[in-house]
Amino acid sequence: MKTVNLGSQTAGAHAYSWDGTDDAGTAVAEGSYSFTVSSSSTTATALKYAEVYGVSNSNGTTQLNLGLSGNVTLDKIKQII
Numbered sequence: 001m002k003t004v005n006l007g008s009q010t011a012g013a014h015a016y017s018w019d020g021t022d023d024a025g026t027a028v029a030e031g032s033y034s035f036t037v038s039s040s041s042t043t044a045t046a047l048k049y050a051e052v053y054g055v056s057n058s059n060g061t062t063q064l065n066l067g068l069s070g071n072v073t074l075d076k077i078k079q080i081i
Contacts, residue, residue, distance in 0.1 A: 013047065013079050047078055 002022050006014070018035075022028055037046040054065035063071045 002018070004016070004018075006016065018033075020027055035046060037044040048069065050066035050069040052064050053067045056063050056065065056071075062074050064074070064077070065071055
């Protein structure tokens with residue numbers, strides 16, 4: 001487990017890249033990891049990055065295929081980088 005204090009942040013989307021180590025600085029095994037975001041002053045929502053594998057349109061609804069993350073509608077997309 002690794003705890004990272006990013007300090008005070010402005011409203012909006014912010015990027016963070018994990019270096020693949022735990023609190024002791026030891027590299028952890030490859031795999032799928034999850035994370036949580038907390039805030040003392042407001043509600044924080046963690047966003048996920050995913051590669052787009054395809055785009056489909058069914059009954060007027062456009063969806064992105066995000067592979068193992070599933071399909072999402074465009075209203076769920078917060079940022080494209």
